[in-house]
Amino acid sequence: MAFMVKHMIGGQLKDLTGGIAEEKPEGEKSEAAAKGMTQEEFEEYQQQLAEEKMERDASFAQKKAERATIRTHFREKYRLPKSDMDAEQIQQAGDDVELPTELAKMIAEDNQEEESRQSVLGQLTSLQNMDLDQLKDKAQATVEDLKKTADKCEVM
Numbered sequence: 818m819a820f821m822v823k824h825m826i827g828g829q830l831k832d833l834t835g836g837i838a839e840e841k842p843e844g845e846k847s848e849a850a851a852k853g854m855t856q857e858e859f860e861e862y863q864q865q866l867a868e869e870k871m872e873r874d875a876s877f878a879q880k881k882a883e884r885a886t887i888r889t890h891f892r893e894k895y896r897l898p899k900s901d902m903d904a905e906q907i908q909q910a911g912d913d914v915e916l917p918t919e920l921a922k923m924i925a926e927d928n929q930e931e932e933s934r935q936s937v938l939g940q941l942t943s944l945q946n947m948d949l950d951q952l953k954d955k956a957q958a959t960v961e962d963l964k965k966t967a968d969k970c971e972v973m
Contacts, residue, residue, distance in 0.1 A: 883917060889904075
């Protein structure tokens with residue numbers, strides 16, 4: 818009943834007073850009070866949240882720059898076109914971006930493997946369908962045939 822009276826008469830009273838003296842409903846409180854903190858604690862909490870967000874953003878930018886460095890490395894390795902976006906990400910991180918140590922080790926190992934494959938012995942060992950024992954036997958048989966032929970030769 819009180820609700821209906823307040824509702825019916827409240828609107829008319831606001832019109833009379835011009836809405837000057839508006840009261841906050843009992844359910845509304847400041848954000849600090851709603852979280853059970855004083856205003857100072859709430860401001861400190863907000864500042865802490867802002868600092869944590871800045872740290873996360875910096876870490877995220879660093880990770881993005883590391884990924885861009887990796888992509889740049891592979892683009893150079895395989896002679897692919899460069900990306901302006903990667904260069905921008907590296908530059909935004911302050912050009913202080915290095916490859917992660919684990920990845921750098923992996924790349925060094927890959928480079929060593931490629932160098933060994935490019936050598937003559939590396940090419941021979943990398944042939945898949947080549948049986949070295951069979952090749953050795955054929956070479957020895959050919960040498961023996963040449964010796965027999967040379968022994969039969971009357972000129973020598």
